[in-house]
Amino acid sequence: MKGFPEQARVELQNPQLRRNLGVATSAIQAKRERAVAELDDWERLREAGAAIKTRALADLPRQLERLEAAVVAAGGIVHWARDAAEACAHVTRIARDHQVDEVLKVKSMATDEIGLNDALGAAGVEAIETDLAELIVQLAGDTPSHILVPAIHRNREEIRRLFARTIASGESLTSEPADLAAAARRHLRARFLRARMAVSGANFGVAETGTVVVVESEGNGRMCVTLPDVLVTVMGIEKVLPDWRDLEVMLQLLPRSSTAERMNPYTSLWTGVREKDGPREFHLILLDNGRTDTLADEVGRQALRCIRCSACLNVCPVYTRTGGHAYDSVYPGPIGAILTPQLRGLRAAPTLPWASSLCGACYDVCPVKIDIPSVLIHLRGRVARERARTDPESAAMRLIGRVFADRRRYERAQRLLRLGRGPLGRGAATVPGPLRAWTTSREQPHIPAQNFREWWLAR
Amino acid sequence: MINQVGGESASAFPIAANLGEPAGPRISFAMRLTHSGHPRLLSDGPAITTGSLEVALFITCFNDTLFPATGKAVVQLLERLGHRVEFPLEQTCCGQMHGNNGYAVEATTLMRRFVRVFADAERIVTPSGSCAAMVREHYPRLAEGVADPGLRREVADLGGRTFELSEFLVDVLGTVDVGAVFPHRVTFHPTCHSLRLLRVGDRPVRLLQAVRDIDLVELPQAEECCGFGGTFAVKNADTSTAMLSDKIQHVRETGAEVVVAADNSCLMQIGGALARQRAGVRTMHLAEVLASR
Numbered sequence: 001m002k003g004f005p006e007q008a009r010v011e012l013q014n015p016q017l018r019r020n021l022g023v024a025t026s027a028i029q030a031k032r033e034r035a036v037a038e039l040d041d042w043e044r045l046r047e048a049g050a051a052i053k054t055r056a057l058a059d060l061p062r063q064l065e066r067l068e069a070a071v072v073a074a075g076g077i078v079h080w081a082r083d084a085a086e087a088c089a090h091v092t093r094i095a096r097d098h099q100v101d102e103v104l105k106v107k108s109m110a111t112d113e114i115g116l117n118d119a120l121g122a123a124g125v126e127a128i129e130t131d132l133a134e135l136i137v138q139l140a141g142d143t144p145s146h147i148l149v150p151a152i153h154r155n156r157e158e159i160r161r162l163f164a165r166t167i168a169s170g171e172s173l174t175s176e177p178a179d180l181a182a183a184a185r186r187h188l189r190a191r192f193l194r195a196r197m198a199v200s201g202a203n204f205g206v207a208e209t210g211t212v213v214v215v216e217s218e219g220n221g222r223m224c225v226t227l228p229d230v231l232v233t234v235m236g237i238e239k240v241l242p243d244w245r246d247l248e249v250m251l252q253l254l255p256r257s258s259t260a261e262r263m264n265p266y267t268s269l270w271t272g273v274r275e276k277d278g279p280r281e282f283h284l285i286l287l288d289n290g291r292t293d294t295l296a297d298e299v300g301r302q303a304l305r306c307i308r309c310s311a312c313l314n315v316c317p318v319y320t321r322t323g324g325h326a327y328d329s330v331y332p333g334p335i336g337a338i339l340t341p342q343l344r345g346l347r348a349a350p351t352l353p354w355a356s357s358l359c360g361a362c363y364d365v366c367p368v369k370i371d372i373p374s375v376l377i378h379l380r381g382r383v384a385r386e387r388a389r390t391d392p393e394s395a396a397m398r399l400i401g402r403v404f405a406d407r408r409r410y411e412r413a414q415r416l417l418r419l420g421r422g423p424l425g426r427g428a429a430t431v432p433g434p435l436r437a438w439t440t441s442r443e444q445p446h447i448p449a450q451n452f453r454e455w456w457l458a459r
Numbered sequence: 460m461i462n463q464v465g466g467e468s469a470s471a472f473p474i475a476a477n478l479g480e481p482a483g484p485r486i487s488f489a490m491r492l493t494h495s496g497h498p499r500l501l502s503d504g505p506a507i508t509t510g511s512l513e514v515a516l517f518i519t520c521f522n523d524t525l526f527p528a529t530g531k532a533v534v535q536l537l538e539r540l541g542h543r544v545e546f547p548l549e550q551t552c553c554g555q556m557h558g559n560n561g562y563a564v565e566a567t568t569l570m571r572r573f574v575r576v577f578a579d580a581e582r583i584v585t586p587s588g589s590c591a592a593m594v595r596e597h598y599p600r601l602a603e604g605v606a607d608p609g610l611r612r613e614v615a616d617l618g619g620r621t622f623e624l625s626e627f628l629v630d631v632l633g634t635v636d637v638g639a640v641f642p643h644r645v646t647f648h649p650t651c652h653s654l655r656l657l658r659v660g661d662r663p664v665r666l667l668q669a670v671r672d673i674d675l676v677e678l679p680q681a682e683e684c685c686g687f688g689g690t691f692a693v694k695n696a697d698t699s700t701a702m703l704s705d706k707i708q709h710v711r712e713t714g715a716e717v718v719v720a721a722d723n724s725c726l727m728q729i730g731g732a733l734a735r736q737r738a739g740v741r742t743m744h745l746a747e748v749l750a751s752r
Contacts, residue, residue: 005694008695008697008698009697317684318695318702321702321705354690354691356691357651357688357702358651358691360651360652360655360656361651361655361682364655374600377559377561379561380560381561381562382561384562397556397557398562400556400565401557401564401568404572405551407549410520410551410552434693437693438696440700441696441703441731441735442703442728442735443731444731445525445730445731446525447524448525448526448528451523452524452526452530453523453546453548455530457548
């Protein structure tokens with residue numbers, strides 16, 4: 001298993017990726033700032049958003065049971081899935097029951113998280129991504145690199161070449177966005193009219209009414225949740241909102257933070273099934289997959305407030321250089337660095353809590369005020385506590401701690417460091433370790449002949 | 460959704476506008492974030508003092524060992540302004556490196572030690588945004604992890620007495636003009652922990668604007684991290700260097716001779732790369748500029 005530092009090293013060497021990411025994220029970031037500045041109660045909205053999610057999570061078992069009861073009362077069917085395998089098995093079984101060999105997909109992080117497309121493929125069912133960027137990623141045999149803009153690492157020309165090779169072969173295609181979108185539309189339209197089953201995620205699930213909400217820009221999601229006979233929604237259990245009126249806050253926070261729009265073009269809300277209107281069968285799969293473990297961590301649980309806006313990605317100086325693939329995680333960027341180690345376990349992603357300079361830009365933009373730097377530090381602590389006492393970093397930290405805990409030891413260490421002024425220092429920079437990592441791109445700091453306390457005592 | 464964002468860059472390019480103009484302050488930072496609410500400043504209102512004050516210097520282990528010139532500058536500056544500086548010799552390290560890397564046991568030991576060493580200091584001043592943030596923002600959280608209500612009270616009290624240098628000058632002494640002269644082209648990097656943990660806002664810039672003969676030019680994308688991040692700089696050296704190379708590019712766009720910041724750790728990162736590239740641009744702590752005459 002490669003960690004973040006090694007993966008990042010590979011990604012950083014891709015000039016096209018750096019350019020695409022830099023252009024795209026700086027534009028989204030600037031737009032978000034303008035969209036947020038329009039509201040004079042933005043800070044209060046953030047407080048409200050954080051409070052709503054905190055309240056829902058504090059009362060999660062009851063809210064989920066309310067949601068289940070309301071969905072069932074409206075004619076829907078609710079399934080519970082402890083993990084990815086159970087969730088995939090539910091979807092696959094529903095597909096088999098209806099004898100379909102293809103399902104439409106609404107863009108969804110939860111289904112990426114459980115690896116649904118592969119599970120369906122193994123059962124002989126083709127998953128068709130309908131979100132334009134997800135389609136691009138799927139056609140390229142690639143993985144998403146951004147929560148909101150999965151193909152952010154690709155530019156228009158790359159997409160034109162991909163389409164010319166796949167869905168638009170033989171057509172004359174320019175790299176104009178309208179042209180590319182038209183090619184995707186021609187490809188997808190026939191499938192929308194043909195498919196009998198669709199799978200979506202959920203931005204929110206309202207316990208009070210049993211309503212599921214999907215927020216999108218293209219309208220392809222709307223096609224998926226209205227045209228087929230069977231609709232299956234895979235929803236992480238942290239997506240539940242207690243009350244209908246909570247949407248008032250969330251539907252202001254989410255679009256401004258994610259696409260920098262006052263309101264997103266399509267907001268689809270559905271409650272169970274209805275005669276002669278939309279799907280005839282609706283299944284809601286409530287997915288745990290590490291969420292209750294995350295909820296048990298008093299500091300880490302705030303990561304479950306996330307509404308997947310991706311504002312933290314666009315503002316992160318690490319993400320905007322490495323891109324999403326370096327995180328080796330469905331959820332990249334700062335939120336991924338705190339969510340993935342908790343959902344999958346710290347042993348599965350031990351380097352992610354360090355994939356940050358703790359600059360704090362993510363916390364400032366988070367619409368539900370997740371204190372990402374504090375959670376990163378907390379998770380570093382959980383990793384550090386699991387390290388063996390013989391681990392070199394752990395041993396060095398203990399030693400340095402002892403030095404700092406005593407003035408005489410500290411002053412002796414200062415004098416010892418001065419040996420680094422000579423050939424010893426230059427030698428140390430050649431052996432693998434922190435000093436060599438430092439000097440690959442920077443000069444060593446000059447070690448002064450007299451430190452401050454010596455000057456103070458001598459003056 | 461297709462990625463069709465335009466290629467516009469937000470930052471103004473200051474060099475062309477500055478060439479040939481008379482020297483003088485012309486920086487206009489749009490510091491949108493307000494002060495985090497220093498406990499003392501909130502409870503006591505503007506605590507501007509005119510008499511001679513006793514100030515305990517928290518030098519930080521980093522400055523003590525590697526950047527003594529910064530400490531000397533703080534002493535000279537505060538004495539020139541008519542105040543008395545004390546240096547508690549028992550001080551070592553605030554524990555930031557341990558705290559930020561998850562070594563809470565060691566960090567807590569160093570926090571207790573810090574509380575003890577500075578117990579009698581009426582006001583503590585430090586030339587480091589991130590070490591001030593450790594004391595003010597992180598100590599209370601560390602103290603929550605310890606079953607010792609007395610420690611929590613002491614830590615809260617300590618936070619109210621601890622000031623980053625620019626906060627102390629502007630808020631406590633109520634001065635922006637410290638009588639400095641610095642006839643050079645300067646650009647200022649605001650540093651993440653000063654900006655986003657302490658919320659010092661435009662205090663350092665106001666201090667620099669009042670310096671005689673300074674040619675202060677705005678740094679493009681100033682609020683973005685330089686890539687230091689403590690152990691991040693070596694644990695993720697490649698990513699850190701990628702961030703740093705963009706910071707250096709912005710510094711060089713300004714045509715500045717000197718990059719100034721209120722934290723020597725960030726300056727060690729920026730200066731390390733400038734030196735490696737033989738860029739002919741040097742780094743200097745804010746205190747050293749303010750002490751210059």
